[in-house]
Structures are given as structure tokens and as C-alpha cells.
Amino acid sequence: MSASVPGAEGVRVRVTRDLGLFDVTMAAIGAMVGAAIFLLVGPTFRVAGPLTFVSTASAAAAALLAGLAYAELGSRRAGESGGAYAWVSAVLPTPSGFLTGWLSWGAHIAASALGALGLGVFFVELVRPTAAILGPVPLEARYVAVGVLLVSAGLHFARIHTSARTLGRVTLVRVLFIAGVVGIGVASFVLRGGTQGTGPVARSPSLLSLAVGAGIFFIAFQGFETIAQLSDHLKQPERNVPRGILLAVGGCLVLYVVFFVAILGNAPTGSLSGWPDCAACGPNSVDLVFASVSNFVLGEPWALEVFLIVGIVSMFGALNANLTSGIKTSVNMARDGLLPRVLAQVRGREVPPAAVAATTGVAAILLVLSLEIIAILVALAFLLLFAFVHAALIVQRSREGRMPMGFHMPLVPALPVLAIALNLAIGFSLWQYPGGLGLAATILGTLWVAAGLIFHWFAGGRERLHRAPSPVRSDVASVLTTTEDVVELERYRVFLPLRTFEDVDLVGFGARVAQARHGELSLLHVVEIPRNLPPKAIRFRYVDNRIRGLQKLAQIGERLGVDTRAVVKIGYKTYEIILDTAKEEAVNLLVLGWRGGRLEGERRILGSNIDYLIENAPYDLVVYKTKGLLHPLKRIVVLMSPIWALEGIDDLALIAAEEDRPVIEILSLARDLAEAEQLKGGVAEFLQRCHTMGLEVEHKILYATAWESVALQESAGASLLMLRATSPGGLRKFALSPVEDRIVKLARCPVLILRPGAS
Template sequence: MSLRERVTRKEDLSRYLDQDQHFEKTLGSSDLIAMGVGAVIGTGIFILPGTVAAVHSGPGIVLSFVLAAIVCSTAAMCYAEFSSALPIAGSAYSFGNVIFGEGTGWFLGWSLILEYMLAVAAVSTGFASYFNSFIAGFNLHIPQAFNGPFDPAHGTYFNLVAVLIVWFIFWLLSRGVSTSMKINNLMVVIKIAIIILFLLVGAFYIKPSNWTPFAPFGSKGIFTGASLVFFAYLGFDCVSAAAAEVKQPEKNMPRGIIGTLVICTVLYMLVSIVLTGMVKYTKLNVGNPVAFALQLVHQNWAAGVISIGAMLGMFTMMVSMIYSASRLIYSIGRDGLFPKFLGKINDKNHLPQHSMLVVTIIISLTGGMLSLDQLTNLVNIGTLMAFTFVSAGIIPLRKRKDIPNENGFKVPFYPVLPIISVLLCILMLTQLSKETWLMFLIWLVLGIVIYFGYGIKHSQLAQKDPVSQNGASKKAE
């Protein structure tokens, strides 16, 4: 078999379904929506509506969020169809293996590792900052040595709170999907309640005059704002990682993904409307615009509650991302591209315990020891790469006669909408900096070395008879 044939070998969906049947199917659409909202709504909802309005969009920021949601919705519908047709663990990685072949699947999996790992590590340090500010109100302080990344010159050696919160989430997820999702769902409800509290309190202080001019920077400002707030929606794709553990995935997966996007869009719009109505947009270019607005109207108690909401937002985001990352690593181990012990499911609690442990170790070390300020843009590029290929994959998916999806969700306006989604994702990729692209290329080279040095030799597909594999590939086409 030539190198090209080995890289383009397509995985058999039936093997994935057989391997993933060891998961317990306990999740419904409400669990998926809570997971999605938990991942998407973080501290950004308390920051972006203010800062982007001040610099780019003015009160028209509400339209920026609508435009960004429209762009995201195209990719979301493509994810919904894939998750409905292929109810397997691994999200875009597994989709890519089945539709495009092992090489593309590895590229998507390697990109998603970047998204999940860096996102959680970065958010864990943000959580630590908020937590330290919160306990400082009670005259409690973490010793400086344990309050920052490894930087002996400034007296810090590791970020204790960032490490502990990641290990606490590992413990929580190890209790079982049902238990951890109940706690996650409760925290998402509390987080949304805090956002609603801001909306109710802020509504009494709205001055309609603050909404004029509505678009002080013109339509260009609204579109620029849309390109910036687009990244506030990233994270809904982690819902698709749960497909193997969902009851009636053909119905619940689309509801979870699309429901997440709808709820998040409404919340972002409402916060934008109230915030720019309370305070003139020109004053909102601060680090904590929502708390700032509440302090301006002498509602300091509510500003304190917002800090709790921010911590809950970061906590639920980390739960969703660590959960998704563990399923991704499990899927790659299941296929032999990583050591096979990572693809094992614990018979006792039906969880990929090994992959969860490895994910936790890597994230806690990264968040606890490194400064991630310059790396967080890599989260965006990893996500957009996955969006692009999933959107493009809808066309060959529809042509596969061996993957029935009669009762599942289908992207409307096929094939126009998937093509539009691909073009929009490419447009967003062009907005990223040269530095981000350079770091991504370095990450990609590392992935190529691992794949050709280890993965391609140990993959499950490589263990099959080449003749039968060629036949399977032809059958799939």
C-alpha cells in the first residue's frame, strides 16, 4: 500500500459504534444544552459587549453578535448533521476519519487538542485571578510563590489555584457522567440566573439616549465587531464530543448544538442592550465593563455577584472542555494513533479514565507553570480548522450510502449552506495574526512527526489486511 493510500484510509463506522457501545447513554438534550452553554458563556459575556462596543461598534454591538451568530450557525448545523449521522465519540476527529481518511482525521484531532488543552489551561489561570480577588475581600491571600506561573525572578513557582481547580473537575467527572452533568447543569442555571439578575437590575438604569448614535463607527464598525465577538461563540462544538453517550442522538444532538447557539445569542444580545443603555459606550473600554456599569449606578452588591458569575462561567467552561478533551484523547487512543491504554473504557464506571487522567495532568501542568497570554489565539485557529473540514465534509457525507440518516437532522439549503460555511470559516482564519499562524505551523509539524513516527504504524487500520481495507475504502466511496 502506498503512503497516499495509507494516509487516506477511511475508518469503518461500524467499528466505532461497536467500540463506543461501552459508554453509558445517559445524556439528553437538556444536558447537551447545559454543556454547550457552559462552554460558550464564560467571562466573555461580562467583557466583550463593553469593550467591543467602546472601540468598534457602539450600541450596534447587538447587531455584531447577531452577525457572528449567523456565521457560527452555518458551522453549527453542519456539526448537528454529522453528530446525528455519526453518533460516535471524538467529534471532528472521528468525523474526519470516516469521511476523509486517517490523515485528515489526525490533523483535525491534533488541532482540537490545541483548542481544548490551551483553552482550559488559560481559563484555569483566569479562574485563579478571580478567586484570589474574591478571597482578598475576606483578607485571605495565596502565598506569592504559589500564585503565578514558573517565574523565580518574580517569586512565583506555580499557580496553586489553577492546578487545584483542574484536579477538582477531574474528580467531579470521575464520579460519572450523570453525577457530573447534574452538578454542571446546576452551575449553568446559577450562572444564567446571575446574568438575568444583571439584566433586571440594569434595566432600571437604562437611558435611551445612550443608544444614540446607534452605529457611531458605521457599518464597518459593526462588521469589525462581529469578527471580534465571533470567538465568543466558540465552544459549542464540544457538544458533539458527547455523541456516544447520548440517548436518541439523531434527535438530541441537533437540539443540543442548535439550542446552545440560540440561548447564547439571546443572552449576548440582551447583555449588550442593557449594558450600552446603562452607560455611554465611550466609557466601556475597561477590563470589567459589566461590574463597572453596576458600580456607576451604585449597585456594588450586584457587581460582587457578577464576580461569582464570572467564576461559575469559567468553571462550567472547564468542565465541558475537559470532558470533551478526554473523549477526544480516548478516540485517538481507540484508533491506535496514541498508545492504546488511552482508548480503554473503565468497566466499573464506563469512563475513559486513562485519557481523563492524562488530560488533567497536561492541563494542570500547563496552567500551573506557564504564562499563556501569547498562546490563547491558537484556540481560535484550532477550532476554525475543525469548523472548515466539518462543513466541507457534509458533501461527501451525503454521498455515503453506507451511512443512513433518514430520521436525523440535515443541513438546509444543501449544498449551498455548507459551502458558505467553509468560505466564512476561511474568512475568519484570514483575520488571525501571522504570529498565530506561525505557532500553529510549529504545532502542525510536531503533529506530523508524531503521526508518521508513531501513529501510522500503530493505527487500527494498519493492522487490517490491506486488500480488505482497499475494498472497504472503495465500498465507502
């Protein structure tokens, strides 16, 4: 046996790594290009004035420094989910871990509220354009925001989530639309000859103005934390985490700079002149983007409508991303005992209702605040959160030194210390945001931190202060396998994805095929979780039951002397995990079991997961309905016709008959004598093979055109009905034909269908 293949007792448990560099980069950009770019151009100019572009670059620099720390910690702790909360909890003393999680939860709640309120503003402007520019946020926008939050929460409860791969493509389309609108804006600015723009200023901006501007726009770069939260599903995280962060921050910086040029360069004449006392520098500066887009020379009259629609779609995507991140953080903390346990309970709904309700409810409460106050709350939380991450990196590097491989943040500890100082300086400057909004946000942020620390103190924080710090790990994390198995790709491999653990006949068949081909047997069970839950939310007992079930089935292959690989994978989409695993292991034969039960009116034969596999797996595939299978087998019927060939199914019939040695009946269906003679010639070799093996075999020819009804009638008393499917052609070349579909559904005996893959 191969040394790399576990025995029956060696079931591997893995979190699926099905995301690539493009997927996580687009996920981060999708979270970044949300409310901030559409809502905070005006507020940033209001405080930074001529230094707006410098403030944007400063915000990007602070985010990039945090990104470098995330990149190294993501490389060091590639197999750990939870992002900053998990890293800080594992390295810094109590209550640093709690405070990091509390800040992350609050930041994502506030970011969700900002996205919802911004979406409400854009929606109201789209359906009821206002004549007055730079007006207050209408009350209707807050009602829309509440409705949007409820819709998002409903989608989480209903488990309606789009895969990260699909979201990546959607994000790319969104960015291209934004780039198109921005391109029109830049072209409009050029056509005007640069006559519009910021204009003269009443006084020069100070360093404090630059810092406040950087702080208010800082949240436009915070979405890269999404990459850290997805790192446990990322392929080669030690390489792709730093690459994704750098690509996301750098790409967004370029987009934002051009966006600022398009908006500020097309602002109405005189609206930006005389900073800080300009017309657009008042309390309603958020609406500056509407005024500027309406002023585009090109693209009228549809430029503003397109911009509003793109903004609505972008903010809804960012809202969902932030809400999901907030729910994950609260569940992680609840599972670790740092928040009430009720937040981690799914109560049979496969989603944590309390966590969804709490996250959405607090976000809804924040909707009474102004957009600027909510934005400052988000910035303060993330600035302090990233300071903890830098501190964790310093401690981690001092304990373990520089890793031989992976990403390394340069100039440690000097650069992280500088980043901490920069974050704190920007954070402290935000209380100076005009109109008392900065002070109000600072007070609210302080109250949030104080409330968290008070709760932590009375919920067990006092005891934790006297205990040695230890990594926060879940029960499931203790059984996860982080190393990859060595797969001998040149060997024949039979692959069985299993939903339950009772179908020993299915596993026995797969093991005998692997034995006959001198190959390996690979067993897989997928634990599917909602996208708003982290893997550690799964109960250990639940996973342990799956491990024991696979151990029992793996023994079937071991008893036959077949190398057997058994894996439990935790992930989001069952059919994607199965296809990815089959591709990684270079599978030759995929065996799908069906216990029966679906009738007419339901989609295809096996349900959406296995139907998808039938139609998309490019290799040989067997559908085996084992319901009613009795041993010993007495009679196997093999269907043959001008469209149902014997090639491939003949080998499987001999393997199925090897143990019980039943009678094999070849039922040839022909329309006329010519077809019958052709079928006789095709079956001669198989008859000889049966005689050589000492098996009793019969060849029966029936003349008919209604092959389906004849096949069902003739196989009624058989132990097993077998046939090789034919491709319907076209885009569904791997699907079963309608006749084969009905035979599997309606046959009164067990059925095995071979669907050949690509040659």
C-alpha cells in the same frame, strides 16, 4: 420464547443513553456561558466598535452553520462517540482525522487556560478590588489560575464528577443568576434614559473590524460541540442532537445580546466615546465589564460582588467541561494510535494520568499569555475544526445521499462551502487584532498545527497516506449493540443487576421466581467509567470477560425454560443506570445480592450504590445475602410479627423451598396474647398452602419485645432467614428500618428480605 429475547449466547453490550434534551442543551450552554461572555465584551468592542452587535450576530451565524453540520452528522452517526474527530476520521483522508483531533485537543486546552485565567482575574478583583479601571492582568491572577487548573486536575484524578443531569440544573441556576444581573443592568440603562453608551466615533468601522469582532467572540458559541461528544449517551440522538444545538446557540445569542446592552449601556461616561481611540479601547479592555457593572444604578453595593461570584462559578464549570473534553479527545486519539499510547493508559487509577497531566500542563503553560491571545488561539482552532466538519458533511452526503430520516442541513453542498469560506475569512482576519496580539496568536496557532503534523508524519503518518481510509473504530465499538430490544412490558419481569459472576444462587433464585410467574429474567452488569473517559477507552478484553460471565449465568435461566435477557451497559453512575433500565423494562421485582462483609460503622448494608436503590426503587425489591448458603436447604425460617407481615414473603418462601423441600418454620414474635392470636389468624392460609404442596411446616410463637435478638438467636442454625420489611415512613418510605438493617448484618445465616414497593 420471544423472538426479541437473546439466548444465553446473545449478551448485548450498550453504552447507556440516560441523557435527555434538557441535559445536553444545558451541558452545551454551560460550556458556552463561561469565560467568553465575562471576558470578551471589551475586546470585541475594541475591534468592532459600533458594529459589536453585528459582529456578535455574525459569530452566531458561523456557529449556527457549524451546528447544522454537527446536527446532521450527529443524526447520521448517532451511535458513534468522539464528535468531530470521529466523523472526520471516518470520512476524509489522512491526515484530516489526526488534524481534526489535534485541533480539538488544542482548542479545549486553550479554552481551559482562558477559563482559568479569567477566573483568576475575577477572584483577585473580588478579594482585592482595584481602584484603577482597565488595568493590566495582575500577577496574582495567574497564580490563582495555576491553582485552579491543579484543583480541576485533582478532581479528575479523584474521580469527583457531577452527573450531566445535576450539571444541567446547576447551569440553569447559573443562567438565571446571569439573567438577573443582566436584567438589573438593562433596567439601570433604561433609568438613565439611554444617556450612556457607545457615544460618537472617530471613524466608521470597516468590514474587517466586523470580521475581527466576530472572530474574537466566536468562542462564546463553540460549546455546542459538547452535545456531539455526549451523543452516545443521549436518548434519541437523531432528534435531540439537532434540537439541543439549535436551542443552545439560539438561547445563548439572546442572552449575549442583552448582556452587551447591559454592559455597553452602563459603561462610564466617555469611556466608549471616540472609538477606536476611546479609553476602553486600549490593551486592558477586558476590565470593561467591571467598570460597567460598578456603574449600575440598581443593585449597589452588591451588584459587582454578585457578578464576580457568578462569573467565577461559571468559568470554573466551563473550565472543567473543556478540560474533560480535551482529555477525552486525547484518549480517543491515543487509543487509535494517533497519539502516544501512554495517554490512554489508566494504570489502575481508572483515569488516564498522562492525558490529565498533558492537558493540564499545556494549559498551564498558556497562562503566560494575555487573555486576548488565548481567546484568539481558541477561535482559530475551532474555526478550522468546523471547516473540516463541513467538508466531512459534503463528502458524507455525496457518498450516502440524503437520509430518509433525521436532521438534514439545507442546501448541501452550497451552504457548507459558504460556511467553510466564512470560517476561513474570519480566521484570517484575526491576525489583524491590534497590538500585535492577533499576529502572535496566529504564529502560535501555526506552530501548534505544524508540531502536530510533524509528530504525525514521524509517528506513522507516512504509511497511512498510502493506505485506504477506513473508519477509526475501537475493539469495544465492534461489539456495541445499536438497535433497541423489543420489551414485552405486560410480562412479569425479574431484574438482577450483577457486580460479579460467581453468585449462581442469586441468579438461580431470580430464575425460579421468573419461572413461577411465567415471566422474564433480566440480567445486567454495569461497567462504570469516569466521566473524563470515552467508552472506547475500555479494553476489549475487560468487556469480553464481562460478556462471558453473563453468558454463564444466563444459562441458569435458560435451563429452567425462562426467557433471559443479558446486557452489559457502559456508563458513569451505576445506580442511575440500574434505575433507568428498570424503568425502561417495567420491572416487577428487583433482586439485589450481597455477599456479606460490611459491618457497623459503614453506611447502611450494601454500600452507596445498592443503598440508593433500596431507598429509591418504587417496585418490589429483594435483598438476598447468599454468603454461607448451602444446598440442600434444610430449614427456612420466616419471621412474622405485628410489623412484619407474611404477604409477599410467603410466595418467595415457597419458591425457595420448591427444589430442596426443606422444613419451613414460621417464627411469630408477639408481645402479648392478643398479638399472638392475631398472628395465628394471619398464618393459617400459608400453612394450608404448605400442606397442599407436601412441605413440612412448623408455626412457632415466641413472646418477646427484643425481636431483633430473638430473631438472630432462633435463626442461628437455619439454612435461610426470610422476612418482609416494613416501611419507616416519611421521606425514606422505601428504606429498611434499623432493626432489619442489623438483622441482615448480624445474622449468622443467609438472609432474604422483601421490601415491598409502591402499591
